[in-house]
Amino acid sequence: MRLAILNNNLEGEKIAYTIYNEDGIMFLKSGTQLTQRIIKRLQDMGINTVYIYDKYGDDSLALQEVLDSQIKIRLIKALNExxxxxxxNNTVNYEKSINIVEEIINNINLSENAIILNNFTKNKDMFSLANHSIDVTLVSIIIASYLKYDAKKMINLSLAALLHDIGKIIEEDYQKHPEAAYNLLKGNVSFKPTTYISVLQHHEFEDGSGPMMIQGEKIYEFAKIINISDLYVNFILGKDNLLPHEAIEKITTLGLNKLNEEIFKGFINSIRPYPNGLKVRLNTGDEGVVISQNKNILSRxxxxxxxxNNYEIVNxxxxxxxxxTEVLL
Incomplete structure (x- = not known):
């Protein structure tokens, strides 16, 4: 199994995971052989990279999802509702929000083979917003797990991550959506201040270059985690469609003047730049496939x-x- 750019050169290859449409209905089953027609349809639906089966496919490269697709479909529908x-109604139902968050936390897969798949087509705005919100929540939980958040902190962070963009539902002005979300959540006494303040501040940077121009310790910790998670998800699953290592490099270029050092460290040490199944070239000229991760140094x-036809394992x-030196797609 390996990751590849979706183009006509993949004609005849078999896709390694199931793809679903915006209604959660299976569009393409795992194992389906790619044709030029299917490739064109997937590209039109916003999918630009795919995992395919190939000679490297074995149990060590079995594809795992951070959140099982069937569970994710159900939660996207619930969040969409x-x-x-x-x-x-211009109100946020706390019980329904907390139910979604708890199910994400109870089912998230933090193993080294688990990745966030680009396996949902992007046609409906509300579906895309729900999908994005869940992905940001997943990345936030991964970072918070590295930072050793307890259960209470994890739930409150996850609520803020899940609802960070709800202002877009009621406010057309993009610049005003954090404030709109803040006012919605603050109107329900069930939501804690740490949740709605984090939603308000989720576009702020350490150096005060965010829209509210607040900086450093004035930005709540949850907001800093959601900020970097939102950036990462937008880079890998948004219009940029970057690979994980490219997204990490782009975020790194922001520098620690914009990012909190501890949160950035949590991000770098929990998000894998070279996921299993990625074909790479080394500085020796050798080519191979990533088959496992080193927990202590994810970049290696x-x-x-x-x-x-000979195999050599390089740690x-x-x-x-x-x-x-290069990712080969």
């Missing part, structure tokens, strides 16, 4: 090198003279 209620995974944590 909540968004419709918000637009209609374990590679299976292939040459003339970059210990072979310091070798490094990844």
């Amino acid at each position: 909540l968004f419709v209620e918000i637009k209609k 995974p374990i590679i299976m090198i292939t040459s003339n 970059l944590e210990f072979e310091l003279s070798k490094l990844i």
Whole structure:
């Protein structure tokens, strides 16, 4: 199994995971052979990279999702219904919000093979907003797990992450959506101040360059986690469609003057730049596939090198003279 750019060169290859449309209905089943017609349809639906089965496919490269697609579909629908209620009633149902958050926390897969898949088509605005909100929640939970959040903090952070963009439902002016969300949540006494303040501040940066121009310790910790999670999800699943290592590099260029050092460290040490199944080239010229991760240094995974039907395992944590110079798609 390996990750590849979706183009006509993949004609005849078999897709390694199921793709669903915006209604949660299966569009393309895992194992389906790609044709030019299917490739064009997927591209039109906003999917630009896919995992395919190939000669590297074995149990060590089994594809796992951070959140099982069937569970995610159900939660996207539930969140979508909540968004419709918000637009209609101008209020946020706390019980329905907390139920979605608890189910995400109870089902998130934090194993090294788990990745956030680009396996939902992007046609309906509300569906896309719900999908994005859940993805931001997933990344926030991954970072918070590294930071060793307790259950109470995890739930309050996750609520803020899940609802960070609800202002877009009732406010057309993009610049005003955090304030609109803040006012909605503050109107329900069930939501804690840490939740609605984090939603209000989720576009702020350490140096005061955000829309509210607040900085440093004046920005609540949850907001800092949601900020970096939102950036990452937009880079890998939004219009930029970057690979994980590209998104991490782009976020890194913001510098620690914009990002909180502790939160950035949590991000760098919990989000894998080279997920399993990625084909890479080393500075030695050798080509191989990432087959496993090194927990202590995510930027230096374990590679299976292939040459003339021979296989060699290279652990970059210990072979310091070798490094990844290129991702091959």
